Amino acid sequence: MSTIKHCLTVVAAVALVSGAAQANENLLELQDNSELWALQLGNYAGNRHSRLDQIDRDNVQDLRATWQFSTGVLRGHEGGPLYVGDGRLYIHTPFPNRVFALDIEDEGRIVWMYEPDQDPRVVPIMCCDTVNRGLAYADGRLFLAQADNTVIALSAEDGELLWSAKNGDHTRGESMTMSPLVVNNKVIVGNSGGEFGVRGHITAYNAETGEQEWRGYSTGPDSEVLLDPETTLMMGEPVGEADLGVSTWPEGEWEIGGGAPWGWVTYDPELNLIYYGSGNPGTWNPAQRAVDGEPADNKWSITVFARDADTGMAKWVYQKVPFDEWDYDGVNENQLIDVEMNGEERKGLAIIDRTGFGFLLDRETGELLVAEKFAPETNWATHYDMDTGRPVVDPDYSTFTQGTDVNTTDICPTAMGAKNMQPSSYSPDTGLIYAGINRICMNYEPHEVEYTSGQPYVGATLTMMPAPGDNGMEGRMGSFMAWDPVAGEVVWEVEERFAVWSGALTTAGNLAFYGTLEGYVKAVDIENGDELWRFKTPSGIIGNVNTFQHNGKQYIAVLSGVGGWAGIGLAAGLTDPEEGLGAVGVFSALEDYTKLGGVLTVFALPD
Numbered sequence: 001m002s003t004i005k006h007c008l009t010v011v012a013a014v015a016l017v018s019g020a021a022q023a024n025e026n027l028l029e030l031q032d033n034s035e036l037w038a039l040q041l042g043n044y045a046g047n048r049h050s051r052l053d054q055i056d057r058d059n060v061q062d063l064r065a066t067w068q069f070s071t072g073v074l075r076g077h078e079g080g081p082l083y084v085g086d087g088r089l090y091i092h093t094p095f096p097n098r099v100f101a102l103d104i105e106d107e108g109r110i111v112w113m114y115e116p117d118q119d120p121r122v123v124p125i126m127c128c129d130t131v132n133r134g135l136a137y138a139d140g141r142l143f144l145a146q147a148d149n150t151v152i153a154l155s156a157e158d159g160e161l162l163w164s165a166k167n168g169d170h171t172r173g174e175s176m177t178m179s180p181l182v183v184n185n186k187v188i189v190g191n192s193g194g195e196f197g198v199r200g201h202i203t204a205y206n207a208e209t210g211e212q213e214w215r216g217y218s219t220g221p222d223s224e225v226l227l228d229p230e231t232t233l234m235m236g237e238p239v240g241e242a243d244l245g246v247s248t249w250p251e252g253e254w255e256i257g258g259g260a261p262w263g264w265v266t267y268d269p270e271l272n273l274i275y276y277g278s279g280n281p282g283t284w285n286p287a288q289r290a291v292d293g294e295p296a297d298n299k300w301s302i303t304v305f306a307r308d309a310d311t312g313m314a315k316w317v318y319q320k321v322p323f324d325e326w327d328y329d330g331v332n333e334n335q336l337i338d339v340e341m342n343g344e345e346r347k348g349l350a351i352i353d354r355t356g357f358g359f360l361l362d363r364e365t366g367e368l369l370v371a372e373k374f375a376p377e378t379n380w381a382t383h384y385d386m387d388t389g390r391p392v393v394d395p396d397y398s399t400f401t402q403g404t405d406v407n408t409t410d411i412c413p414t415a416m417g418a419k420n421m422q423p424s425s426y427s428p429d430t431g432l433i434y435a436g437i438n439r440i441c442m443n444y445e446p447h448e449v450e451y452t453s454g455q456p457y458v459g460a461t462l463t464m465m466p467a468p469g470d471n472g473m474e475g476r477m478g479s480f481m482a483w484d485p486v487a488g489e490v491v492w493e494v495e496e497r498f499a500v501w502s503g504a505l506t507t508a509g510n511l512a513f514y515g516t517l518e519g520y521v522k523a524v525d526i527e528n529g530d531e532l533w534r535f536k537t538p539s540g541i542i543g544n545v546n547t548f549q550h551n552g553k554q555y556i557a558v559l560s561g562v563g564g565w566a567g568i569g570l571a572a573g574l575t576d577p578e579e580g581l582g583a584v585g586v587f588s589a590l591e592d593y594t595k596l597g598g599v600l601t602v603f604a605l606p607d
Contacts, residue, residue, distance in 0.1 A: 024182075024183060024184050024185065024269065026138050026139045027039065027044070027137075027138050027182060028044075028269065030084060030085075030137075031043040031044060033085070034050060034051040034052055034549070035052070035085065035548060035549035035550070036083055036084055036085050036548055037050070037080075037081070037082060037083045037546045037547060037548045038082060038083070038084045038137055039082075039136070039137075039181070040079055040080065040082070040133065040134040040135075040136070040179045040264075040423075040544065041264060041266065041333065041423055042425075042505075042546075044181075044183075044266060044267040044268070044269060044336075045266055045267075045268070045335065045336035045337070045426075046264060046266040046333050046334065046335050046336060046423065046426075047335060047336075047337070047425065047426040047428075048423055048424070048425035048426070048503060048504060048505055048506070048544070049425055049426060049427050049428065049505075049506045049507070050505065050506070050507045050508065050547045051507075051508045052507055052508060052509065052547055052548075052549055052554045053507065053508040053509040053510075054509070054549070054553070054554035054605070055507065055509050055511065055547075055554050055556065055605060056507075056509030056510060056511065057509065057510045057511060057525055057526075057532055059605060060509070060511060060523045060532050060533045061532060061533050062605055062606060063523070063533055063535070063556065063603050063604070063605060064603060064604065064605070064606060065535060065601050065602070065603055066107070066555070066602050066603060066604045067107040067108050067602050068108070068538075068599050068600065068601045068602070069091075069100075069102060069108040069599065069600040070597070070598065070599050071091070071093045071098065071100070071559075071561070071598035071599070071600070072093075072098075072598070073093040073094060073095075073096070073098065073561070073598045074561075074571075074596040074597060074598065075093075075094040075095065075129055075130045075131070075561070075563045075571050075596070075598075076094055076129040076130070076131045076542050076561060076562060076563015076564040076567055076568075076571050077093065077094060077131075077542065077543050077559040077560065077561030077563065077598045078094075078131045078132065078133045078134070078177075078542050078543055078544070078559075078564060079092060079132060079133040079134025079135070079179055079543055079544060079559065080134060080503065080543050080544035080545065080546040080557065080558065080559055081546055081557045081559070081600060082134075082135055082137050082142075082546075083104075083546075083548035083550070084137055084156070086156070087103065087104055087105060087550065088101045088102060088103060088104060088111055088156075089101075089102045089104060089108075089557065089600070089602075090102075090135055090137065090142055090156065091135075091559065091600055092132055092134055092135050092144060093132070093598055094129065094130040094131050094132050094147075094561075094563065094598075095118065095122070095123055095126070095130035095132070095147045096115055096116065096118060096147075097115070097116055097118065097132055097144060097146045097147055098113060098114065098115045099113065099114040099115075099135065099142065099144060099154060099159065100112075100113050101113075101156070101159065102600070104550050104555075104602075105550075105551075108600070108602070112158055112159035113159065114154055114159040114161070116146055116148075116150070116152070118146060118147060118148040118150075119148055119170065121170065121171075122147045122148045122149075122170040122175055123147070125170055125173050125174075125175060125193065125196060125454065126147060126175050126177070126192070127192070127193070127194075127195045127196075127565075127581075128564060128565035128568055128580070128581070128583075129563045129564050129565065129567070129568050129571045129572065130147060130563075130571075131177050131542075131563060131564055132144075132145070132146075132147065132176075132177055132179075133177060133178050133179040133264075133421075134179040134544075135179070136179060136180040136181060136182050136187065137156065137182070138182040138207060139207070140155065140156050140157065141153050141154065141155065141156060141162065141207065142154045142155075142156050143180045143182060143187050143207070144180075145167070145176040145177070145178055145179070145180055145189045146176060147170075147175050147176060147177070148170055148175070148176075149166060149167045149168035149169065149170060149174055149175060149176050149191070150164050150165070150166060150167065150176075151164065151165045151167050151176075151180065151187060151189055151205055151210070152164045152165075153187070153207070153210065163209060163210035164210060165205050165210040165211075165212065167189065167191060167203060168191050168193075168198075171453075171454050172193075172196070172198065172453050172454050173193045173195075173196025173197060173198050173453070173454050173455070173457075174191050174192070174193045174196070174198045175191070175192045175193055176189065176190075176191055176192055176262075177192045177262050178190050178192070178261070178262045178263060178264070178265075179264070180265075181265040181266075181267060181274070182207055183267050183274060183309045184272075184309050184310055185206065185207045185208065186204040186205065186206065186207060186213055186309065186310075187204070187205045187206075187207050188202065188203070188204050188205075188265055188274060188309075189202070189203060189205070190202040190203070190260065190261030190262055190263075190265075190276065191260050191261070191262065192260050192262040192279075193260055194258035194259065194260045194262075194279045194280045194281075194282065194329070195258075195284075195456055195457065195458050195581075196454065196455065196456060196457055197256035197257075197258065197282045197283070197451050197453075197457035198256070198258065198260055199217060199218070199219055199220070199254075199255060199256065199257060199258075199259070200217065200218035200219065200257075200258055200259035200260035200261055200278055200279060200301075201215050201216065201217045201218065201260075201261075202215070202216050202218075202261045202265075202276060202305075202307075202312075203215040203216075204309075204312060214226070214311060214312035215312070216305070216307060216312045216314070217245075217259075218245075218257070218258075218259025218260070218261065218278040218279075218300050218301060218303070219245045219246075219249070219254040219255075219257035219258075219259050219298075219299070219300060219301065220245045220246060220254050220255070220257075221243045221245060221246055222242055222243050222245065224245075225245050225300060225314065226307070226311070226312045226313050226314055227239065227245070227300075227313070227314040227317070228313065228314075229241060229242045229243075229244075232313075232314045232315065232316060232317060233315065233316035233317075233365055233366050234316065234317050234318065234319075234366065234389075235318070235366065235367060235368065235388070235389045236362075236365045236366065236367040239317070244297070244299045244300075245299050245300055248291065248296045248297040248298055248299045249289065249291070249296065249298055250288070250289065250290070250291055250296075253282065253288070253289060256282045256451050256457065257281055257282045257298065257301060258279055258280050258281045258282040258301055259278040259279055259280075259281065259300060259301040259302075259303070260278070260279040260331075261276050261277065261278050261279060261305075261331060262279060262331055262421075263276065263277055263279075263329075263331025263332060263333060263421045264276065264331070264332070264333040264334070264421070264423060266333065266334050266335070266336050267309065267336075268336055268347070268363060271315075271347075271363070271364060272308060272309050272310065273306045273307065273308065273309065273315055273363070274306070274307050274309050275304065275305070275306050275307075275334040275336070275349060275363065276304075276305055276331070276334065277302070277303065277304050277305070277320075277329075277330035277331045277332060277334065277351075278300060278301055278302060278303045278305065278330055278331070279301065279302070279329045279330060279331050280301060280302060280324055280327045280328070280329045280330075281298040281301035281302070281324055282451075282457055283449055283451075283457050283458065283459040284327050284415075284446065284458050284459045284460035285404060285446035285447060285448065285449060285459030285460055286323060286324070286325040286399060286400040286446065287400060287403070287404045287446060288448065288449070288459060289323070290323075290400070295322075295323040295400060296323055297319065297322035297323055298322070298323055298324065299319060299322070300317055300319060301319075301324060301330070302319060302320050302321040302322075302324050302328060302329065302330035303317050303318065303319040303320070303330060304317065304318045304319075304320065304330065304334060304349070304351070304361070304366070305317055306363065306366060315366075316365060316366030317366065318361060318366045318368065318389060319389075320351075320353060320355060320359070320391075321355060321391065322390060323400070325380075325393075325398055325399040325400050326380055326399065326411060326415060326444065327415035327460070328353075328354050328355050328380075328415070328417060329354055329417065329421075330353075330354070331421055332351055332352065332353055332354055332417070332419060332420075332421055333351070333421070333423045333424065334349050334350075334351055334363075335349065335350040335351070335424060335426050335433060335485075336348070336349055336363060337349075337350055337426055337433075337485065339360070339431075339485065339486050340486070341369060341486060346362055346369065347362060347363045347364050348360050348361070348362065348363060348369070348485070349361045349362070349363035350426070350433060350485040352374065352419045352424050352433060352435045352483060353417070353418075353419065354413070354416075354417025354418060354419060354420065355378070355380070355381070355391070355413070355417070355418070356373055356374065356375040356377075356378030356380075356412065356413045356417075356418035357371050357372060357373055357374070357378065357381075357384065357391075358370065358371070358372055358373075358374045358433075358483055358485060358488055359371050360485050360486065360488070368384070368386060368389045370485065370486065370488045371383070371384035371386065371488070372488030372489065374418065374437070374481065374483055374490055375412070375413055375418035375437065375439065375467075377412040377413070377439070377441065377467040377468055378412055378413060378418060379394060379396075379397055379410075379411065379412045380393065380394060380397045380398075380411055380412070380413075381393050381394060382394055397410075397411045397412075399411075399444050399445075399446050399460075400446075403446075404446050404447060404448060405445065405446070405447055406445065406446075407443050407444070407445040408443065408444050408445070409443045410441055410443070411441060411442050411443070411444055412441040412442075412467055413438060413440060413441065413442075413467070414438070414440040414441055414442040414462070414464050414582070414586075415442060415444070415462060415581065415582070416438050416440060416464075416499070416565055416566070416583070417438060418437060418438055418439075419435055419436065419437055419438060420438060420499075420501065420564075420565065420566075422435075422436050422500070422501050422502055422503050422504075422542070422544075423503040423504070423544060424436075424503075424504050425503075425504040425505055425506040425512065426485075426506070427506040427512075427526060429506075429508065429510075429526070430482070430526060430527070431484070431485075431486070432482045432483060432484055432485075432491055432526075433482070433483045433485055434480070434481070434482050434483075434504045434506055434512045434514075434526075435480070435481060435483065435504055436478065436479075436480050436496075436499070436500025436501065436502055436503075436504060436514050437478060437479045437480065437481055437493075437499075437500060438477065438478055438499035438500070438501075439466060439467040439469070439476060439477050439478055439479060439499070440464050440465070440466060440467055440477050440499060440586060441464070441465055441466075441467050441468070442462050442463065442464045442465070442582060443462065443463045443464075443465075444460055444461075444462055445460060445461045445462075446459060446460045447459055447460065447461065458581070461578060461582075462578070462581055462582030463577065463578060463582050463585060463586075464582045464583065464585060464586035465586060466586070476495045476496060476497060477496075477497065477498050477499050477586070477587075478495070478496035478497070478498050478499040478500040478516075478517075479493045479494060479495050479496055479500065480493070480494050480496065480500050480504070480512075480514050480522075480524070480529070481493040481494075481529075482512075482526075482529065492528055492529040493529065494524065494529045494531070496516055497516075497517075497518065497593075498516065498517040498518065498566070498587065498590060498593075499517065499566050499587075500514060500515075500516060500517075501515075501517055501540075501541070501542040501564055501566050501567075502514050502515030502516070502521075502541045502542060502543060502544060502545060502558075503543070503544025503545060504544075504545070505544070505545040505546065505547060505556075506526055507547060510525065510526045510527065511523050511524070511525070511526055511532070512524050512525075512526045512529075513545040513547075513556065514545060515537075515540075515541025515542075515543065515545060515558055515560070516540070516541060517540040517541070517542070517562060517566060517567065517587075517590055517593075517594065518536075518540060518590075518593040518594055519536050519537045519538065519539055519540045519541055519560055519562070519593070519594045520534045520535065520536055520537070520541070521534065521535050521537060521541060521545060521556075521558050521560075521601070521603075522534045535601075535603070537558065537560035537599060537601050538560060538597050538599045538601075539560045539561050539562045539594050539595060539596060539597040539598070539599060540560065540561070540562030540563075540567055540570075540590065540593075540594040541558060541559075541560045541561075541562075542561070542562065542563060542564040542566065542567065543558055543559035543560065543561070544558070544559075545557075545558045546558070553604055553605075554604065554605070555602055555603060555604050556602070556603040556604070557600060557601065557602045557603070558600070558601055559598065559599070559600055560597075560598070560599050560601065561596070561597060561598035561599065562590070562594050562595070562596060563596070565580065565581070565583050566583060566587055566590075567587065567590060568580035568583050568584065569583065569584040569587060569588065569590070569591070570590060570591055570594075570595070570596055571596065
């Protein structure tokens with residue numbers, strides 16, 4: 001590893017402390033300070049909402065870019081900057097995974113930079129660009145999941161490498177793209193690589209030493225999934241049957257069964273439970289995952305896990321898509337919200353899901369409370385059976401029913417999902433969730449594929465096209481919406497030319513912010529979606545819009561840099577419409593609107 005340090009540093013306001021309970025206490029304190037943005041999702045609940053209101057619907061039109069910083073990296077920039085009150089912004093990049101500490105008061109002067117020495121052979125096995133979803137922070141340390149499966153801790157003061165831990169092997173197709181979460185002095189992180197037949201797992205490392213404390217797999221025997229069929233709940237009842245992570249797969253297929261949890265982790269300190277979703281099952285050809293020629297659940301892929309943060313044991317599980325036939329990864333963020341239903345207060349967990357359905361579950365028991373379509377073109381399933389929690393699949397859009405080597409057409413949504421991993425925002429002021437949406441459908445042709453370690457294990461060919469439109473949406477591939485998680489309905493929606501791939505932000509200033517693939521960062525009225533302000537950044541935005549306050553002034557900050565699955569054609573120089581798992585064709589017009597380039601832009605009102 002190599003570390004580049006710059007001679008001038010600023011003094012960190014948050015001192016480095018030790019003790020097993022300190023990381024939790026530190027982050028709880030930081031997330032309660034509205035001036036800070038110390039977690040990628042804003043708080044443990046994943047709400048991405050700020051109580052700051054200096055910038056509001058009346059003055060947002062005066063918002064100006066105060067400074068910009070180029071990262072020097074030309075791939076897709078996901079995630080966003082952290083601010084923990086020490087006068088610096090901490091940002092990251094996609095591979096080669098640089099980390100910067102930037103001086104806010106000196107217009108982004110580099111305080112220090114860290115760049116790891118990684119094997120470049122990890123790049124070709126990263127499915128959908130070389131993205132990284134961001135840094136985690138606790139107690140004066142920054143934590144990063146590097147592309148090459150190394151988890152590291154850095155000193156926030158000077159960028160010194162404190163420890164590193166190996167989480168996987170890229171020669172087998174494993175990589176890492178997710179943002180870790182620090183809970184109870186544990187750094188919790190998952191792997192990527194479902195398209196290479198990896199076996200998904202989530203792991204907790206000691207925040208002070210890097211020692212592995214527990215690991216829970218997404219597939220396999222209960223002892224390795226960390227699931228007790230007598231006490232772990234599913235739809236409010238014990239799972240019952242043992243080792244479903246083995247028996248619901250053809251012989252040996254669970255060992256290459258995917259389920260990689262590469263998205264987001266949220267946490268309820270009162271229940272001491274972490275929540276995350278596992279990804280798609282291994283091959284995209286469902287016939288190769290059938291058991292005795294019949295559909296099989298392929299547990300526990302595309303599953304919401306609620307795990308004890310200390311032991312990793314699963315408290316409950318909910319499989320959103322048993323026997324996935326469409327690559328509907330289950331990794332989207334789990335919003336922790338308290339709701340009232342039928343006159344009763346419930347601890348809720350809300351998901352704007354890739355499937356095109358908005359879910360609401362009880363986060364104590366995993367009981368399914370709401371499952372309604374937010375993307376009206378969704379057709380792979382007609383509805384969810386609320387008693388069983390299972391989708392009712394339309395056979396016309398079942399790739400298994402249609403068969404191997406048959407092109408099933410006009411499936412909605414696409415494998416990208418009606419919403420990908422771009423995180424949503426929940427406003428306690430309105431009780432609504434705000435999210436960027438993909439309005440895209442697909443043709444899907446499964447084919448036989450043989451597993452070879454370290455090689456793609458996809459088994460399907462995809463083409464994509466804009467969803468059929470109404471209300472002026474024809475030909476538009478995205479939107480930004482407000483969703484009522486209790487009523488299960490869209491409150492308002494604004495159209496966008498391309499899929500909206502950025503993380504949303506809401507504030508007490510009655511504003512919702514998001515970015516577009518063309519590169520605009522926009523502010524809309526939280527009540528009705530009316531656009532109030534926009535600014536064109538140098539490249540398309542797939543990062544998250546964050547906010548913080550320093551020396552009495554509120555700032556908005558966002559990483560731009562087109563890429564990710566939506567921008568993989570630009571990022572990787574691909575031209576065949578079927579490349580990028582179908583994304584290159586449907587986003588071919590994107591190059592007319594933006595080009596590559598990683599830039600942090602910081603906004604504020606004039607003095």
